[in-house]
Amino acid sequence: MLGKNRCIYPGEKVLLAFSGGPTSSSMLRQVQEGLNREAAKKLRFKPGIIYIDEGAVCGRTLDEREKTCRQVEAILQASGFPYHLVFLEEVFDLPASVLNSLSHRPADQAHSYKEAVADFTRWRQQCEKKEGAATSLEDRLAECSLQGCAWKERLAVLDTSSFPASHTELSRLFGAVKSLTAKEELLQTLRTHLILHVARRNGYSKVMVGDSCTRVSVKLLTNLCLGRGAFLAMDTGFSDSRHGDILILRPMREYPAKEIIFYNYLFGVPTIFTPGLGTKASDRASIHLLIESFLCKLQSEFPSTVSTVYRTGEKLSAAPREVDSGVPTAPAQCLLCLCPLDTNVEDGSSLQSMLLSEQLCPRPPAENCCETGRTQAGCCGRPPVVGDSSQLLPLLCYGCRLTVKELVSVQGKVCATRRAPASADAKVCSCSQDWAQGKVARSLSHHTFTRRLSASDAGLR
């Protein structure tokens, strides 16, 4: 698969995203095999591995997480590749620049493979020159994980009060999201940000993700239902260039999950099971789980289902439907998923009608939380709860808006329930609202939004 596509240059650093699951474990093994092959078929890149511990949002204790990390480390060590063990909490340490995709290297388009390789080597030499000077202490994360060793200290630190902000911020963020659907999306986003960051800090220019054919089909249908129709090709395609400097590859996407499990069994590839967000939940707890079980059931009745969905996905384009001739500038990117925005309002579109009905009958926002002050400005003379998000929403794609809206709308509810026992006390109400507006949005904005927001502010002025 990799040889066929010729997208990795000799000597290039490639980061393998490893989760312990069957597909990424199999991917790791196949890369190992590929590096040991005889000269003609040999893979020539330099792999590294990243493992992200998501235990914090899956309700696991530190002990459990430590145990898993030890298992993971054993596998990663055995591979002989450099590895990075990262905790999801560390996403809050990321600099705001994570989402600024660096400018493209001049290598990517139109050239022949040979020219591209030459370009790449030139580029790498430049980078190496820079590297000597630029090792700052600002990023503790990248440094200690370079050796892959310091994770125990970093995990311990998550426990003590010396590092309190991240842990509580993360659980507060996820606690504020009502539905498992939005949680899954949020987790996906944070995970990607972390991977990108580690890749950039350590000079990886490609990331390999272990999505099987089955996974790709589930993702296609799930994302279709989440309003991400415009991005299906990007979200599931073999190579995903939306991040500019870092290319995401899905080398496993042709293999059905069954084949992968069989391969692992045959070659004794070890896997690790870690409970995810929805492990204990029912089929209907999230759109992700619903689609997965739907496809699985349908597949047992019509064995061509998964492959048909996969092939449908193959026929989709990453470029938006029509390029509006009137607008020459590149469309803005979504702040969270970095896809080109799909929110231009077209006549007769679903988005248009949705905005219209929101306008005609706005959802009763937090104004309800004080019976007295039903002013237009919002409750207690403060800006309405949506204030924060209304700044944010225009910067997001349709799908990410749905996720972020939930972040905010749940605040209204929290506010309302808090009011119930002490409805007379307007102060309590405004406090909770304060929390609603500030913390969640802030904790998100902390690492990602501020920069973009200020950038767009500057543009306005």
Place this chain on the structure above:
Amino acid sequence: MNAIMGTIKEKGQDSTVLAHVLRLLNERHGYGLRLLLLSVDEGIAGYRDDSLAAVRRSRGRLGLPLHVVSYQELYGWSMDRIVRHTGSRNNCTFCGVFRRQALDRGAVLLGADKIATGHNADDVAETILMNFLRGDVGRLQRCAEILTGGEGALPRCKPLKHAYEKEIVLYAYFQGLDYFSTECVYAPNAYRGHVRALLKDLEAIRPSSVADLVHSGERLAVRKDVRLPVQGTCRRCGYFSSQPLCKACVLLEGLNRGLPKLAIGKTNRLQKALLEGEKPRADLETEENSRVGRTIDF
């Protein structure tokens, strides 16, 4: 003058509400449309009788001219006769293909310029899912559009595209509109049933799912290098078709030759056989039978 055809389709409340709303807006805003109601009588005893009665009553209320075309007139076969002929296994193939064409054929007959169908948001979302699951990217790309070139000679529009099914039912209820609602008696195919159930589950998890799906359908883009079937016209009836013969003509031919099963599924070889004027070979039919269960037929 632009004439728009309000059509009456299977799920009665949609077309009743469509006719009501179009008439109301036409009068209020002076669109200058000449509205006609077209209803298709598939010839299913009991089922259509009730719904046609409802259609007649609403025509009375709406004051719009109603035209009924029957399968018998259009194809020479009623659904009941088709079912008797084929057994009740694949009749929804017939009822889908025939109904789609019946609207066009009927509308052309009445001299209409445009067809307005009562497809609501739920229908569109369901169709998007169906087309995705069956891998029909050509339809997938078209089906979310509010105005399409149509599968037949006339352009089609879906004025209710953004209205949820629930809203339409409520509207009909509060307007006191008389409608007849039932599923096709010849049970709709299992696959569509699954998809419909999925849509309901999705809505239960995230209420905006229907609109989200429609948005997805509107925005997804098919790769430029994917070859989509070229739309031509049927050599026999002139209806739009990607094959030399349209599906209805192939199905009809199968019926008339007494080999209805041939037409369902492997149409390509039958196409060829029909065009070359030779008799379909007997082994085709056995092959057809062996394929049952492996292929999904919509």
